[in-house]
Amino acid sequence: MKDWEFSRERPPRTAVVGAGSWGTAMAAHLSALGVPTTLLARRKEQAEAVRSTRHNPGYLRDLALPQELEVAVIGEYDFSRAELMVLAVPSKAFTATVEALAEHIEPNTGVLSLTKGVEPDTGRRLSEVLHKVWAAKDPHIAVLSGPNHAEEVSQGQPTATVIASEDEDYAAALQEILSSESFRPYRTRDVVGVELAGAVKNVIALATGMADGLGFGDNARAALITRGLSEMSRLGEALGANPLTFAGLAGMGDLIATCTSRHSRNRRAGELMAQGHSPLTIESEMGMVAEGLTAAPAVLALARRLGVEMPITDNVVSVLRGEKEMQESVRDLMGRPSRPERH
Secondary structure, three states, X not given: OOOOOOOOOOOOXXXXXXXXXXXXHHHHHHHHOOOOEEEEEOOHHHHHHHHHHOOOOOOOOOOOOOOOOEEEEHHHOOHHHOOEEEEOOOHHHHHHHHHHHOOOOOOOOEEEEOOOOEOOOOOOEHHHHHHHHOHHHOOEEEXXXXXXXXXXXXXXXXXXXEEEOOOHHHHHHHHHHHOOOOEEEEEEXXXXXXXXXXXXXXXXXXXXXXXXXXXXXXXXXXXHHHHHHHHHHHHHHHOOOOHHHHHOHHHHHHHHHHHHOOOOHHHHHHHHHHOOOOOOOHHHHHOOOOHHHHHHHHHHHHXXXXXXXXXXXXXXXXXXXXXXXXXHHHHHHHOOOOOOOOO
């Protein structure tokens, strides 16, 4: 039997690292499917509140958590128990988290990353971070991405997603475990494309939120989504991704959801910026992480190293850094030299 070989009949003992909205929703989903799951919070007071009330006081407050779901503090959990680790921490905390856990995980542990973004300082994909930091433990790694708002997943609303792993058998095992009447995972081997799509779509959602906040309409939103998809695809092509990935759930699907939904943190962050709020205070004002604020500079730096043109991302970063006013960025984007439509 393979060391990661689990199934619906033999579900893995699972630890969900990160008790924010997405971690809470996924832990509840897994537990409801009969997977023995522990939700791991960073703070002891949060863990105790969740245990005593069966609600997460900071996230998805209306979600009643299954009685079978265990709750613990990350620093007090025995990771030798976990056959599958689900990582649901913000991208800016991702490297520090996996470095802290490196000595505690068992060899050949299964890993599923839910985090969308890239390493802020280097632009490395997060699966690359995992492979480097946990190299001595030889983990089995997959990433999950798609139009998956935690609020809707927690309500059992129909949702589709993509699981990407270089090991298709491992992805298929995770696909079986996660599937339900309301949650439908697909699988792919294109880890590069799925991870890049998950990072870039948040940057384009910031731009869409800015446009919404400036009072622009459907035409502007559609243009940003479509040309944003082109930027995503060009960057992916430069790094060897499958172009078809960007036409699927992880690409266009997640881009549409993130750029249009009332649940979208990144769209809301862009909207708040257009209303005069500082990028430095937006996350504390929302009480949630907007991954695009971290991803935008890292994605732009990566694109420049590769010689990939990403004008929307470039202008988002200029606005975040205070180098341009939003209206100036609009003029710059609309006034670029005429050319054939390229994808």
